[in-house]
Amino acid sequence: MIWDNHFAISVIPLLLQGLWVTIEITLLGTLIAAVLGLVFAVLRRLAIPVLSHLVAFLVVFVRGTPLLVQAYCAFFVLPAYGISFDAFTTGAVVIGINYSAYMAEVYRSGIQGVPAGQWEAATALSLPGVRTWGRIILPQALRTVVPMLGNYLIQMFKDSAVLSAITVVELMAAAQAIGSASFRYLEPLTLAAGLFLAISYPASRLINRLERRYAPQH
């Protein structure tokens, strides 16, 4: 099979559409993962009897099963129980919840990294719990985890290709669709790989710079 420039150029608009969906999924998924992960991490730390154990179990479950299986379950099994969304929404939520389990661990390590003395000073000043978390603990914990969260964002960007299996027409699905329609896979798949790289490489360079900037203060 020989590379056909004309064909390659002709499929670029479709691939860019797919790339845009990939980016949307990644941003939405990251938002869900970042917020949910933080909630999980704080709930576990608060050690609320039943709730904290439930969260701990959820984290273990999500981390212990493949993203592909979770996506299939959400898209093909849950509708049988009346829970049904379109592929895009399901994909964003599944990947968001999946990554929230990993991000919860990142947050947890960040929270643990805040010295006990900071909690003690907050107690000694009688600061209320919400204020202690919001103004004292989390600002210090988050500083150290920003680069790690960034790495997960890039990983999610690549992992979102898995969602092509549940008919989300993101970059990978777009390339596949072009391939099966035209029986030419070389150009669309090569271009898809190139587009993934074109985004993820500069992004990881950016994360490296963030890493240096947000080095721990202690």
Next chain:
Amino acid sequence: MRPSIESTHVSSPPVPQDTVVAPGLAAPVSTGVGADAIIRFQGVSKNWGSNHVLKALNFDVAAGEKVSIIGPSGSGKTTILRILMTLETPSEGLVTVDGDVLWSVNAGEKVRETRQLRETRRKIGMVFQQFNLFPHMTALENIIEAPVHVLGMNRAEAQERAADLLKLVGLAKHMNHTPPQMSGGQQQRVAIARALAMRPKVLLFDEPTSALDPELIGDVLNVIRNLAHTTDMTMLMVTHEMRFAEEISDRVVMFDNGGAVESGPPAQIFKNPQQERTRTFLRAVLQH
């Protein structure tokens, strides 16, 4: 009250004399100061598993008194401060501050933080060995955080008071510096200002100079000395600075093995200790 009892003594049974300790038993060390105690430990124990850090401790501090606690590490002296600051829960016993119950724990009981405890805690401030300033906030922000968000003081007033406190500790120029930009001695002085901003009735010092370079200790001690001489705040300090304890304290208490071994004015403890344990301890620490 006694005179009035004496005057109506005629028909009433004899007033019992102060309890006399049975011969052969060691008299309990008197660390009591009577009815005007602002801090009162009654039968307070603290156990870490089989390790008894405090053993049924009775210990009082009078309002306005400046008390230094000395003793070897592991003697339970820091635990006293940590129980008062509610950083540690006693295993058993009663602790009152300014007449309010801080802790009331029966043996084996699981203790929860109550509203009463949170309110009583506000009367107490603490200066830590490691300063524990908030590193992402300026000196000023560190100081106004609690007055604004705990006492509900308005921001402008809190800032004004914070500026005065920074002046008091000699750091007026460092208002907008963050802890990483300051030396340990400066951080500790900001930490003292931060504790003072809550206007505590009782201020606890947990080895306030132990983490400092020797040349930075003087400035911190000057600030504490100044507070001791010019305020009627009750001060309770765990320290290894014996000469400083001797100079500023109304009373020095020697701790060992989970209890008070000896308590008295600095002149007695340092010049004429009554207990052998106090003598050996002071000999060891003053030798070098």
